[in-house]
Amino acid sequence: MLGLLRKHGPLSRGELGKRCGLSRTTLYDILAELVATGAVVTATSQEAPRGRGRPAETLTLNPDAGQAIGIDFARRALHVAAVNLAHEVVGSASEPHDAGLPWKERVELAVRLVGSLTGTRTGAGALRLGALDAIGVGVVGVVGSQHAGDEEAAPHPVQVLLRERFGVPVLLDNNTRLAALGESIWGAAAGGQDVLYLRLSHGVGGGLVVGGSLHRGAYGLSGEFGHITVEPGGARCDCGGTGCLETVASIRAVLDAFRAAGGRAADVAELVKAVRAGDRTALTLLDGVGARIGEVLAALCNAIGPSVIVIGGELAETGPALVEPIERALHDHVMPVSRHRVSLRRATLGEVAGALGGIALVLHESPLLSRYPAGPDLAEDPIPDKESR
Amino acid sequence: MLGLLRKHGPLSRGELGKRCGLSRTTLYDILAELVATGAVVTATSQEAPRGRGRPAETLTLNPDAGQAIGIDFARRALHVAAVNLAHEVVGSASEPHDAGLPWKERVELAVRLVGSLTGTRTGAGALRLGALDAIGVGVVGVVGSQHAGDEEAAPHPVQVLLRERFGVPVLLDNNTRLAALGESIWGAAAGGQDVLYLRLSHGVGGGLVVGGSLHRGAYGLSGEFGHITVEPGGARCDCGGTGCLETVASIRAVLDAFRAAGGRAADVAELVKAVRAGDRTALTLLDGVGARIGEVLAALCNAIGPSVIVIGGELAETGPALVEPIERALHDHVMPVSRHRVSLRRATLGEVAGALGGIALVLHESPLLSRYPAGPDLAEDPIPDKESR
Numbered sequence: 001m002l003g004l005l006r007k008h009g010p011l012s013r014g015e016l017g018k019r020c021g022l023s024r025t026t027l028y029d030i031l032a033e034l035v036a037t038g039a040v041v042t043a044t045s046q047e048a049p050r051g052r053g054r055p056a057e058t059l060t061l062n063p064d065a066g067q068a069i070g071i072d073f074a075r076r077a078l079h080v081a082a083v084n085l086a087h088e089v090v091g092s093a094s095e096p097h098d099a100g101l102p103w104k105e106r107v108e109l110a111v112r113l114v115g116s117l118t119g120t121r122t123g124a125g126a127l128r129l130g131a132l133d134a135i136g137v138g139v140v141g142v143v144g145s146q147h148a149g150d151e152e153a154a155p156h157p158v159q160v161l162l163r164e165r166f167g168v169p170v171l172l173d174n175n176t177r178l179a180a181l182g183e184s185i186w187g188a189a190a191g192g193q194d195v196l197y198l199r200l201s202h203g204v205g206g207g208l209v210v211g212g213s214l215h216r217g218a219y220g221l222s223g224e225f226g227h228i229t230v231e232p233g234g235a236r237c238d239c240g241g242t243g244c245l246e247t248v249a250s251i252r253a254v255l256d257a258f259r260a261a262g263g264r265a266a267d268v269a270e271l272v273k274a275v276r277a278g279d280r281t282a283l284t285l286l287d288g289v290g291a292r293i294g295e296v297l298a299a300l301c302n303a304i305g306p307s308v309i310v311i312g313g314e315l316a317e318t319g320p321a322l323v324e325p326i327e328r329a330l331h332d333h334v335m336p337v338s339r340h341r342v343s344l345r346r347a348t349l350g351e352v353a354g355a356l357g358g359i360a361l362v363l364h365e366s367p368l369l370s371r372y373p374a375g376p377d378l379a380e381d382p383i384p385d386k387e388s389r
Numbered sequence: 390m391l392g393l394l395r396k397h398g399p400l401s402r403g404e405l406g407k408r409c410g411l412s413r414t415t416l417y418d419i420l421a422e423l424v425a426t427g428a429v430v431t432a433t434s435q436e437a438p439r440g441r442g443r444p445a446e447t448l449t450l451n452p453d454a455g456q457a458i459g460i461d462f463a464r465r466a467l468h469v470a471a472v473n474l475a476h477e478v479v480g481s482a483s484e485p486h487d488a489g490l491p492w493k494e495r496v497e498l499a500v501r502l503v504g505s506l507t508g509t510r511t512g513a514g515a516l517r518l519g520a521l522d523a524i525g526v527g528v529v530g531v532v533g534s535q536h537a538g539d540e541e542a543a544p545h546p547v548q549v550l551l552r553e554r555f556g557v558p559v560l561l562d563n564n565t566r567l568a569a570l571g572e573s574i575w576g577a578a579a580g581g582q583d584v585l586y587l588r589l590s591h592g593v594g595g596g597l598v599v600g601g602s603l604h605r606g607a608y609g610l611s612g613e614f615g616h617i618t619v620e621p622g623g624a625r626c627d628c629g630g631t632g633c634l635e636t637v638a639s640i641r642a643v644l645d646a647f648r649a650a651g652g653r654a655a656d657v658a659e660l661v662k663a664v665r666a667g668d669r670t671a672l673t674l675l676d677g678v679g680a681r682i683g684e685v686l687a688a689l690c691n692a693i694g695p696s697v698i699v700i701g702g703e704l705a706e707t708g709p710a711l712v713e714p715i716e717r718a719l720h721d722h723v724m725p726v727s728r729h730r731v732s733l734r735r736a737t738l739g740e741v742a743g744a745l746g747g748i749a750l751v752l753h754e755s756p757l758l759s760r761y762p763a764g765p766d767l768a769e770d771p772i773p774d775k776e777s778r
Contacts, residue, residue: 142726194607208693210599217694218583219730224691227724229684240725295618299685300692302613304597305606335616336629337531341608 001030002039002061007212007364009087009185010043010058031059038062041086061085069166070358071110072138072175073158074351075099075202078106080113081355087363089186091117092352107161134168136358138175143220171361173214177223178357179312179349180207181214185360187349189308196306197347198225198297200315200322203238204246208304213364214357225300226250230292248292251314258285268314275321286321293322294329301334301342312347319346390419391428391450396601396753398476398574399432399447420448427451430475450474458506458555459747460499461527461564462547463740464488464591467495469502470744476752478575480506481741496550523557525747527564532609560750562603566612567746568701568738569596570603574749576738578697585695586736587614587686589704589711592627593635597693602753603746614689615639619681637681640703647674657703664710675710682711683718690723690731701736708735 004019005011011019017027034040041062063086072079076099081092093113097106137158159170180197189195195209204226208215215222226246227239234243235253247253251268258265258274263281265271274282297309309330311323327344334342349356393408394400400408406416423429430451452475461468465488470481482502486495526547548559569586578584584598593615597604604611615635616628623632624642636642640657647654647663652670654660663671686698698719700712716733723731738745 192607210604211602213600215599215693218581218696219694219727221724221727221730222692222694224694224724224727227691228688229722232684232722241722295621296688299617299688302616303611303689304604304693305608305611305613307607333618333621333630335610335613338608338610338613341610 001027001034005040005059005061006085010060012056012058014056016059035059060087063088068359068362069114069135070137070178070355070360070362071114071135071162072178072352072354072358073106073110073140074138074175074354075140077351078109078113079352079355080110080117081352081359082114082117083356083359083363085363087185089356092355093117094351103157103161107158107165110162111165134171134362135162135166136171136173136178136361137162138173138178138354138358140175143172143174143177171358173216173358173361174205174207174220174223175354175357176203176205177207177214177216178355178361179347179353180209180223180310180357181360182349182353182355182357183310183312183347184209184212184308186356187353188310188345188347192306192308194304194306195308195310196297196300196304197223197310197312198293199313199347200249200251200293200311201313202251204244204249204313208306210304214361225296228296228299230296245292245296249289249315254285254289254315257289258282261285268317272317272319275318282318283321286318287325290322290325291329294326294331295333297326297344298330298333301330301338305338306342309342309344310347311344312349312353316346390416390423394429394448394450395474399449401445401447403445405448424448449476452477457748457751458503458524459526459567459744459749459751460503460524460551461567461741461743461747462495462499462529463527463564463743464529466740467498467502468741468744469499469506470741470748471503471506472745472748472752474752476574478745481744482506483740492546492550496547496554499551500554523560523751524551524555525560525562525567525750526551527562527567527743527747529564532561532563532566560747562605562747562750563594563596563609563612564743564746565594566596566603566605567744567750568736568742569598569612569699569746570749571738571742571744571746572699572701572736573598573601573697575745576742577699577734577736581695581697583693583695584697584699585686585689585693586612586699586701587682588702588736589638589640589682589700590702591640593633593639593702597695599693603750614685617685617688619685634681634685638678638704643674643678643704646678647671650674657706661706661708664707671707672710675707676714679711679714680718683715683720684722686715686733687719687722690719690727694727695731698731698733699736700733701738701742705735 004016017024035042039062040059042057042059044057063084066085067090068083070081077094077096079094082090084090093116095109095113097109139156139158156172159172162170176199179199180195183189183197184192184195193212198206205223206225207223227241227244229243230245230248231243235247236242237244237247255265255271258271261281263274265274271282315322330344331339347353393405406413424431428451429448431446431448433446452473456471456473456479459470466483466485468483471479473479482505484498484502528545528547545561548561551559565588568588569584572578572586573581573584582601587595594612595614596612616630616633618632619634619637620632624636625631626633626636644654647660650670652663654663660671704711719733720728
């Protein structure tokens with residue numbers, strides 16, 4: 001029961017019953033006990049269920065009983081977010097830095113930003129570091145499965161440093177994959193169980209949420225949508241391949257192509273300005289780039305069957321000029337039977353998506369949190385989430 | 390513990406400990422009780438662990454305590470298999486029939502084939518119908534998620550008919566997806582947690598196993614690899630699209646192309662003969678078809694990150710003439726960092742893969758079986774698998 005509330009946030013008794021498969025009597029007995037001990041609290045949902053009857057009472061983990069921190073160590077900036085156990089975002093903060101900043105100084109910066117959140121009061125209350133249970137961290141690059149029983153990878157330097165500073169477990173994943181998880185819980189695909197997230201930034205990457213959980217792939221190499229070949233024999237890519245989607249749809253690729261076609265833009269902001277001014281060169285270029293992206297997404301839809309596709313990253317700021325050709329190509333190339341079943345949306349969490357995804361990692365997976373509260377019986381409950389990957 | 394043994398088959402105490410996260414003491418107490426009640430039995434593994442020390446004792450569900458039946462209602466044949474709770478295949482049987490055979494008669498045929506298994510003795514013992522717990526069934530075509538809480542689809546006619554005849558729950562999925570699950574447990578990818586299965590037959594389709602479980606996709610529309618566009622503006626496909634992989638790599642497409650190039654082959658068997666005789670036309674054709682398949686697989690590898698790709702279906706009988714160009718294109722187009730991490734294998738279960746996958750569905754997912762044995766405490770354990778999708 002605690003695991004379900006930890007993973008899904010507030011749920012009604014009916015929803016809990018459906019998900020756990022217990023009999024009504026057993027369910028109500030367990031819930032009564034959890035409410036009596038203060039581990040679980042009740043709240044009346046604002047929305048009446050299907051517009052009729054009295055509002056459903058929902059149950060949630062006691063928000064004061066613990067918090068989780070997420071930190072995204074991006075290439076040139078640090079993003080931090082905190083969420084309580086009721087899934088409410090307590091606060092977030094960001095700070096840019098040089099790409100070359102050493103890990104030790106990045107961790108100092110993280111400690112400072114996390115500290116600043118303790119002063120941030122919101123409706124959900126302030127962060128209390130004493131109640132911190134675990135930290136979820138996003139980093140750039142390939143992160144293998146930490147959970148494959150037989151391959152014990154050496155901890156990432158940031159795991160060691162953060163553990164020293166905070167004294168709690170540090171869970172790690174690729175920050176773009178974590179952004180996918182964040183968008184599927186708090187962002188554009190909130191509530192989506194099967195979500196594909198594509199980030200169009202300096203690199204092109206993404207992540208998959210499968211059945212509500214982050215999908216890592218056998219070697220932590222999933223979500224590499226930017227390295228799918230779209231132009232056989234095309235431009236050389238940083239990955240060592242040629243003609244990858246990234247050579248067509250990254251910020252640099254798009255700006256280079258814009259300038260080669262006679263356009264003027266030093267960065268994405270200027271490209272967005274040109275698009276808004278109706279610049280034909282920019283619109284034609286994005287039309288072509290969007291078509292390529294849409295073709296790749298259609299192939300992935302046929303294979304994976306997501307209900308929501310989320311487009312994030314700076315290039316998504318170009319808006320309909322890019323999203324509409326993506327949608328057209330997706331429609332043209334996805335199996336006709338799937339056409340109206342997948343919805344394409346722009347990301348909503350911005351730069352904090354990865355940090356929020358780190359928190360989701362903690363809420364979904366931390367063995368420590370799964371034992372909360374540490375009563376003698378509850379502490380040894382099986383951990384369903386560990387088995388689900 | 391019962392859920393883990395049901396899903397994974399025989400495991401050592403150490404493996405069980407890793408997967409459940411319980412303390413050693415608790416684990417050993419629970420196991421001692423399960424062995425004392427006869428629900429779980431011990432066996433000494435034949436293979437010494439990593440070649441040293443004494444052989445590890447494994448635990449398994451009592452094989453005599455129940456069986457599961459799988460039935461694949463393919464287009465023109467019926468395949469049946471039975472497995473006991475120790476994951477041992479008790480028997481299998483197949484029979485071809487007309488494509489137009491009505492469901493009622495197909496179910497009669499299934500009843501007869503299942504009945505024939507009760508007489509089939511193997512090392513694992515005979516099927517005892519009295520101990521039947523559930524039936525897993527594969528059918529052709531789109532099968533939506535049965536588990537999405539809010540969409541209660543009407544039962545498939547075959548579910549109704551089989552339930553009437555056997556009086557047990559009938560779980561259903563697409564038979565090609567089930568073949569993926571079967572291959573990941575008993576076949577070419579046995580033990581693989583992240584498996585991509587491609588079937589090259591009259592249609593081109595497949596399935597994904599993600600974290601050891603069958604991936605359905607949001608609307609039961611995953612694994613449609615045959616409808617990924619490989620030739621924009623190419624031939625019309627039965628799905629309504631154009632230039633789909635199926636228009637290049639299905640049996641009909643390959644035989645048509647072979648004949649158009651001057652080759653002679655009435656069916657796959659004759660094509661295989663031509664290939665074995667070194668027919669240049671056949672080899673050149675398969676080289677091109679394999680390249681297309683490999684490009685699609687590379688894109689999917691980058692996105693999904695499987696550890697094993699299994700190639701099944703009749704066209705896989707052409708052997709290296711097809712598999713080698715697939716492998717070359719996969720190697721050329723997958724991200725360089727992933728190149729040696731994915732292994733390409735031919736399917737090994739043949740036509741019984743779908744029926745075995747149906748059994749896996751039962752072993753993984755049946756709420757009934759998850760309550761086995763029906764003791765008052767065990768019967769109300771939470772059901773981790775239900776939460777894992």
